[in-house]
Amino acid sequence: MTNRFWHIWTIPLLLAIVSLGGLISALVGNDLWDVLSWLTLSIPLLVIGRFWLWPQGNKKAVK
Template identity: 50%
Template sequence: MHRKTRAQRYDYWHVWALPILLGVLSSIGLLAALIGDDLWDGLSWLCLLIPLVVIGWYVLKAGKRKRV
């Protein structure tokens, strides 16, 4: 059986899927904030909050790794 090396396991989508998704969410959030009020405001808050939560999660994860 052929085993893939670590570099072969991480293809294009493994590297870029999350940054692309966060960029799309940010764009949707910014556009929703410009389009209207009420429901659009909630959508913009949600779409702009998700990237911040993901960034915070990765920062905390990296901080825990350095301490150990």
């Protein structure tokens, strides 16, 4: 049960932590913090774009 939980939720939890870090860095300061927030908040968008452009899954047609 625990192994299945982590298998499913590892990547979403990591993306949530990265997003939270980006949001906090955007609120904390300027200059370098702004760059850090842009970089960290772009990671989930890059992941979404990757799976939108090149989806994974079964390539066989369902009959």
